[in-house]
Amino acid sequence: MAHKSNYVPQSAFEKWLDERLPVVRLMKDQFIDFPTPRNLNYWWTFGGILIFCLIAQMMTGIVLAMHYVANESMAFESIEHIMRNVNWGWLIRYTHAVGASMFFAAAYLHMFRGLYYGSYKAPREILWILGVVILLLMIATSFMGYSLPWGQMSFWAVTVITNLFSSFDSVIPGLGTRIVQWVWGGFSVGNPTLNRLFSLHYLLPFMIAGVVILHIWALHVPGNNNPTGIDVKRSSEAMPFHPYYTIKDGFALAVFAIVFAAFVFYAPNYLGHSDNYIPADPLVTPTHIVPEWYFLPFYAILRAIPSKLFGVIAMFGAIMVLFVVPWLDSSPIRSLRYRPMLKLFFWAFVVTCVALGYLGAMPPDGIYLLSARLGTFYYFAFFLVVLPVVGRIETPTQMPGSITEDIMSKERRRRAALEGGAPAGAPAAPEKR
Amino acid sequence: MANSNSTVDAVDDTGRRDFITVAAGAFAAIGLGPLVWPMLDQMNPDASALALGSVEIDLAPIDVGQAITIMWRGKPIFIRHRAEEEIQAADVTQISALPDRFARNLNLAEDAPAVDRNRAGEGHENWLVIIGICTHLGCIPRGQRVGDTKGEFGGWFCPCHGSHYDTAGRIRRGPAPRNMEVPPYKFLTDTRIKIG
Ligand code: HEM
Ligand code: FES
Numbered sequence: 001m002a003h004k005s006n007y008v009p010q011s012a013f014e015k016w017l018d019e020r021l022p023v024v025r026l027m028k029d030q031f032i033d034f035p036t037p038r039n040l041n042y043w044w045t046f047g048g049i050l051i052f053c054l055i056a057q058m059m060t061g062i063v064l065a066m067h068y069v070a071n072e073s074m075a076f077e078s079i080e081h082i083m084r085n086v087n088w089g090w091l092i093r094y095t096h097a098v099g100a101s102m103f104f105a106a107a108y109l110h111m112f113r114g115l116y117y118g119s120y121k122a123p124r125e126i127l128w129i130l131g132v133v134i135l136l137l138m139i140a141t142s143f144m145g146y147s148l149p150w151g152q153m154s155f156w157a158v159t160v161i162t163n164l165f166s167s168f169d170s171v172i173p174g175l176g177t178r179i180v181q182w183v184w185g186g187f188s189v190g191n192p193t194l195n196r197l198f199s200l201h202y203l204l205p206f207m208i209a210g211v212v213i214l215h216i217w218a219l220h221v222p223g224n225n226n227p228t229g230i231d232v233k234r235s236s237e238a239m240p241f242h243p244y245y246t247i248k249d250g251f252a253l254a255v256f257a258i259v260f261a262a263f264v265f266y267a268p269n270y271l272g273h274s275d276n277y278i279p280a281d282p283l284v285t286p287t288h289i290v291p292e293w294y295f296l297p298f299y300a301i302l303r304a305i306p307s308k309l310f311g312v313i314a315m316f317g318a319i320m321v322l323f324v325v326p327w328l329d330s331s332p333i334r335s336l337r338y339r340p341m342l343k344l345f346f347w348a349f350v351v352t353c354v355a356l357g358y359l360g361a362m363p364p365d366g367i368y369l370l371s372a373r374l375g376t377f378y379y380f381a382f383f384l385v386v387l388p389v390v391g392r393i394e395t396p397t398q399m400p401g402s403i404t405e406d407i408m409s410k411e412r413r414r415r416a417a418l419e420g421g422a423p424a425g426a427p428a429a430p431e432k433r
Numbered sequence: 434m435a436n437s438n439s440t441v442d443a444v445d446d447t448g449r450r451d452f453i454t455v456a457a458g459a460f461a462a463i464g465l466g467p468l469v470w471p472m473l474d475q476m477n478p479d480a481s482a483l484a485l486g487s488v489e490i491d492l493a494p495i496d497v498g499q500a501i502t503i504m505w506r507g508k509p510i511f512i513r514h515r516a517e518e519e520i521q522a523a524d525v526t527q528i529s530a531l532p533d534r535f536a537r538n539l540n541l542a543e544d545a546p547a548v549d550r551n552r553a554g555e556g557h558e559n560w561l562v563i564i565g566i567c568t569h570l571g572c573i574p575r576g577q578r579v580g581d582t583k584g585e586f587g588g589w590f591c592p593c594h595g596s597h598y599d600t601a602g603r604i605r606r607g608p609a610p611r612n613m614e615v616p617p618y619k620f621l622t623d624t625r626i627k628i629g
Contacts, residue, residue, distance in 0.1 A: 156572065160593065163571035170610065182473075186482040188507035196476065283502060283509050285572040287592045303594055308569060308610050364594060 005029050030220055035238035036245055037226035039403055043117075044224065044245075045252030046110040052253055053103040054212065058205050060096040061145075068148065070198035072191040075150035076279045094268040100142045101271045102260050104294035107135060115325075116346060118334030119225040125326040127218040130211055132322045137208045139295070139319075144201035146292060150194060153273045155280035156289045158197070159189050167309040188282065228406050229334025230399070237403040288363070296360030297353050301379065303364040304372040314376065321383045328383055331391030333399070341394035342386070349382045482506075487629030489621065492560065500577045502565060505628050509573055510616060511565035511589075512626075515600060520558050522587060523549040523601035531612075532604050538615035547612055552601040557620060562628070563602040564616050567591040569609035574598060589613075 007025040009015040018025055067086050069078040082089035111131065114120055120128035143161060147154045162183050169176035185192030223232065232238050239245075263270065271293060275286045291299050298315050305311035321328075336343045356375045362368040400406035488505050490512065495501055500513040515523075528534055528546055535544065536551035545551045553561045567574050569591065575581040576589035576598075584590030585606065586599035596607030603612040618628040 156593075160570040160572065163569075166571075182477050184478070185476055186478045186507060190482075190507050192479070192482070282507065283504075283573060285591075285593060289572070289593055303608075306608060308608055311608070 003029070003033070003035050006033050030216075032240065032242040034220065034241040035223065035232070035235070036241045037224055037232050037403060038237060038239045038244075039226050039228065039407060040224065040245070040248075041227055042248075042252055043109070043113040043227075045249045046106050046113065048249035049106045049253055049256050050103070050110060051212065052256075053099060053106055054205065054208060056099050057096060057103060058209075060092050060099065061202070061205065063092050064096055065202060068198075070148070070195050072150060072194050072280070075148060075194060079149045091264070094264045096145075097272060098260065098263045098268060100145065101292070101294065102256070102263070103138065104142070106256070107138060108294070111135070111322075112350060115349075116336050117225055117227060118229050118329070118336070120326045121329065121332075121334050122326070123222040124218070124225065127215060127222075128326055129323055130215040130218055132319065134208055134211050134215060135322075136319060137204055137211065141201060141204040141208065142292070142294070144197045144204070147194065147197045148201065149276055150280045151276035152278040152280055152284075152286050153276040153289065155189060155282065156285055157291060158193065160289065162189065162193075164312045164315075167312045170309050225334060226403060227335060227337065228400065228403055229337070230401075230403055230406070233402050234404065290361050293357065293361075296358075297356035297379075298360075300356040300360035300372045301376045303360075304369065304376040314380075318379060321380065325383065325387070328387040329391055330388050331394070331396075333396050338396045338399045339390075339394060340397055342390045345382060345386045345390060348378065349386075352378045352382070487627055489625060489627045491625055493624040497559070502577050503628075505616060509565040510628060511561070511563050511577060511602070511613075513561045513577075513600075515553070515559050515561055519587065519600040520549065520553075523552070523599060523603075526599065526601075526603075530605075532606075533611045535612070536615070537612045539617045540615065540619075547601075547603055549601050552603065552612075552615060554620070560626075561600070561602060562615060562618055562626065564614040565589075566613065567593065567596055567609055568604065568611040568613060569594055569596055569607070574613075 005025055005028075007018075007028045009018045009024075014024060017023075064082065067078065067082050067089065069075060079093070082093050084090075086092075114128060114131070143157070147158045162180055165179040165183065166176035168179060181187060183193070184190065185196065223238075226232075273290065273292075278286075290296070298318055301318050302311045302315040305314050331339065331342070333339055336346055352375050356372065356379065359368050359372040359375060364372065400409060488503065490501075490503055492512070492514070495512065495514045497514050498516050500511060502509045502511055504510070513519075526549070528548065531547050534547050536547045538545060538551055540554075541551055550558070552563075553559070565573055565577070570593060572591050572593035574584075574589035574591040574596070576583040582590050584597035586597050588598040588600045588602060588605075590597055591607065591609065594608050596609035597605050598609075598613060599605050601612075602615075604610070616628050618626050620626050
C-alpha cells in the first residue's frame with residue numbers, strides 16, 4: 001500500500017540528512033506508520049519471528065566461527081572444544097543448533113498460513129515466490145551447517161545428498177559423476193568438501209538476508225493480506241504498524257522464545273541425532289541415516305519413488321511446485337474461510353505433510369513404504385489437481401463485503417451472545433455500552 | 434544535420450549501432466568466460482587428490498571366506514576371498530536376472546556383460562575386488578565383517594535404502610541402479626595386487 005509519508009524531520013540535522021539520504025523517512029514510513037489491516041491474527045506474527053531467527057542464527061554463527069576449525073581431522077574436536085572449554089560455548093552452540101529447528105518450524109507455519117489465507121494470490125505472487133527462494137536457501141544453509149560438526153550423521157548426510165547429483169548419470173553417462181566430484185573437490189567426501197561447505201554456510205545467510213529485504217519490499221507494495229482475504233478498502237480498516245503490531249509481534253516472539261529456550265536449556269539434543277556425537281568414519285555407514293526433522297517429509301518422498309532419478313526429481317519437485325501455486329489455484333477467493341471444500345483438502349494436506357515427516361524417519365518398507373507412496377501422491381495431487389479443480393467446482397460461502405463488515409458482524413454476534421438471545425442481525429445500540 | 438536523405442542515414446546508423454552493441458556484448462562474453470572458468474574449475478579435484486595414485490596389497494593373509502577393506506583415493510575397496518560356493522552362485526546367475534547387465538569393470542570395455550568372469554578376473558575367480566560404495570547414494574554396504582548381514586543374495590546389503598548385492602557385487606534388488614564398480618587393478622604376483 002503506497003501511503004503518504006508522515007515523516008517531518010525534527011532537527012536541522014535530520015532535515016539535512018533527509019535531503020541527502022532519506023533513510024529515517026524510509027524506516028518511519030515502512031516500519032512505524034505502515035498501514036496494516038486491523039484484523040491480523042497471530043498467524044501473522046511468524047514473519048517477525050523469522051527475522052528474529054535469522055538474526056539469532058547469524059549472531060551465534062559468527063561467534064561459533066571464531067572457535068570452529070573447518071578441517072576434517074579437527075572439526076569434530078573443535079565442536080567439543082566449543083562445548084567444554086569456550087566460555088558459554090555450550091550456550092551459543094545449542095542456541096545455534098536448536099535455532100535452526102526453530103527457524104524451520106516458524107517458516108513452515110508461516111507458509112501454511114500463506115496457503116490457508118491465499119496470500120500467494122494476485123497481487124502477491126512475487127512475494128510468495130521470494131518466500132520459496134528463501135526456503136531453498138534455508139535448506140541449503142542448514143544442510144551445510146549440519147555437515148560442519150563432522151560427526152557420523154554429518155558425513156553420511158553429505159555423502160547421500162551430494163550423491164543425488166549422480167542420478168544425472170542416467171541422463172548423460174558420466175555427467176553426474178563429474179558434478180559430484182566437482183562438488184566434493186575429490187573422489188570422495190573429504191577435507192576439500194568440508195572447507196567449501198563451511199565457506200558457503202557462512203555466505204548463504206547473508207544472501208537470505210538480501211532476499212528477505214526483497215520479500216519485505218514485495219510485501220510493502222500491495223500491503224498485508226488478512227484473514228478475510230478481502231482488500232483494505234477504507235483507511236479505518238488499517239492501523240499504523242507501531243505500536244499495534246510491534247506489541248502483538250513482540251508478545252508472540254516472547255512466547256516463541258520461551259519454547260526456544262525450553263529446548264536450549266532442557267532438551268538441547270532432543271531434535272538432533274545422537275550418532276552425530278560419533279566422529280565421521282568413511283568406512284562405516286550408520287544403520288539408520290535420517291536427516292534432521294525438517295527434511296523428513298522430503299526424504300520420505302525421495303524414498304517413496306523406486307527409481308533413483310525420479311526420486312530425486314520428485315524430491316526437488318516437491319519444492320519447485322510451490323513456485324507455481326499462484327497459477328495453479330483457479331479461485332479468485334483468497335481466504336479458505338469462505339472455501340469450504342478446499343478447506344477440507346487443505347487440512348488433509350497438512351496431515352499428509354506431518355505423516356510424511358513421520359514416515360521419513362521409518363524404514364522404507366512394508367506399510368511405511370506404502371503409506372509414503374500414498375502421501376507423496378496426495379502431496380502432488382493437492383497442488384496439481386485439487387487447487388486447479390476445486391476452484392472451478394466449489395460454491396463459496398457468503399462473504400462479508402469488507403473487513404469492516406466482517407469485524408462488525410463478529411462484534412454483533414459477540415454482544416448478542418452477552419445480552420442473551422438478541423437477534424443476531426440486530427445492531428447493538430451504542431448507548432448500551 | 435540538414436541532409437536530404439537523412440532518413441536513410443538514420444537507418445544505416447541504427448544498423449551500425451546495433452552491430453557495435455552486439456559486438457561489444459560478444460567480446461564481453463568472450464572475456465568473461467576465461468574469468469568464470471577458473472572460478473568454477475578450482476572446485477574440481479586438485480593436484481593432490483589426483484596424486485593419491487595407487488596402492489599395493491598383499492593378499493596372502495586373507496583366508497577363504499574372509500574380506501578386507503582398504504582405502505584407495507578416499508574410497509573403500511572391498512577385497513573378498515570368495516569360497517567355491519560363492520563363485521558358483523555368481524557364475525550360474527543368468528544375465529537376464531540382473532538389473533544392471535554391464536560388468537562396470539574399469540579394466541574392461543564399457544559394454545562388457547556382467548558375467549562373473551568379467552567381475553573377478555579370469556584365473557583369479559576367487560578374488561573379488563570392488564569399490565565398496567553403494568551405487569544408489571553412496572553408503573557403505575554391509576557384509577565385510579563376520580556377522581554382518583549380507584543381504585538376500587549372500588554378497589552385501591546396503592542399510593540406507595535397502596539394496597541387495599550378490600557375491601559378485603552385482604545389484605540384485607533395491608534402489609541402487611548399478612553394480613558396484615571394479616576399480617582399475619592388476620595382479621603383480623599371484624598374491625599381490627596393485628590398485629590404480
Ligand atoms: C540461516 C541461518 C543459519 C542456519 C539455518 C544455520 C544452521 C546450522 C546448523 C543446522 C548447524 C549444525 C548444528 C549442530 O548440529 O551442531 C550449524 C552449525 C554451524 N554454523 Fe550455522 N546456520 C545459520 C547461520 C550461520 C552463520 C551466519 C554462521 C557464521 C559463520 C554460522 C556458522 C556455523 C558454524 C561455525 C557451525 C558449526 C558449529 C556447530 O555445529 O555448532 N551459521 N548451522
Ligand atoms: S545408498 Fe545404498 S541403498 Fe541407498
